[in-house]
Amino acid sequence: MVSKNVSKATYTVPGLSLTDGHKVGELLQGRLHALNDLQLTLKHAHWNVVGRDFIGVHQMLDPQIELVRAMIDETAERMATLGISPNGLPGALVKFRSWDDYSLGRAGTAEHLAALDVVYDGLVSSQRDAISVAGDTDPVTEDMLIGHTAQLELFQWFMRAHLEDSDGQLHEPSKKSTDTKAGK
Numbered sequence: 001m002v003s004k005n006v007s008k009a010t011y012t013v014p015g016l017s018l019t020d021g022h023k024v025g026e027l028l029q030g031r032l033h034a035l036n037d038l039q040l041t042l043k044h045a046h047w048n049v050v051g052r053d054f055i056g057v058h059q060m061l062d063p064q065i066e067l068v069r070a071m072i073d074e075t076a077e078r079m080a081t082l083g084i085s086p087n088g089l090p091g092a093l094v095k096f097r098s099w100d101d102y103s104l105g106r107a108g109t110a111e112h113l114a115a116l117d118v119v120y121d122g123l124v125s126s127q128r129d130a131i132s133v134a135g136d137t138d139p140v141t142e143d144m145l146i147g148h149t150a151q152l153e154l155f156q157w158f159m160r161a162h163l164e165d166s167d168g169q170l171h172e173p174s175k176k177s178t179d180t181k182a183g184k
Helices: 018-048 052-084 090-096 109-135 139-163
Strands: none
Touching: 018 052, 018 090, 018 109, 018 139, 052 109, 052 139, 109 139
């Protein structure tokens, strides 16, 4: 028997129209790609960070990676609940994304933190855009996205705390290597 590969179910959650449920599920596909990209980028930075404050930054990234992976799972499961088949395959991520790959390899802590700050800028901005769209249709998905965004903003603050002086000014080592914004 040959099975048919279906990306949309003939149902969604009670209280939403099929069209609205699938619209929100498709919105979440972009969030899934952005979060998958983020967890890979964070792990890459974790492996490649060197120099002063290495251990603090190295150890700071692992809990972020684990929490982002939990967000990925929650996002994919919400998509399935809404009747949309989540696609977490690398080829789909690369094809879909509108942002550049993370540009740093082996680099100092300040360089990685500045680059990750830029990644978080793009991701948090795109999360907030998704919250606006979901809020018009599905408060459950909106609530999930708000929770994720709060965590992502906290993670960005962790990055910025390393780059900030006592006057609250960010001192980023170089903008040349921080032109990557995830999730746009």
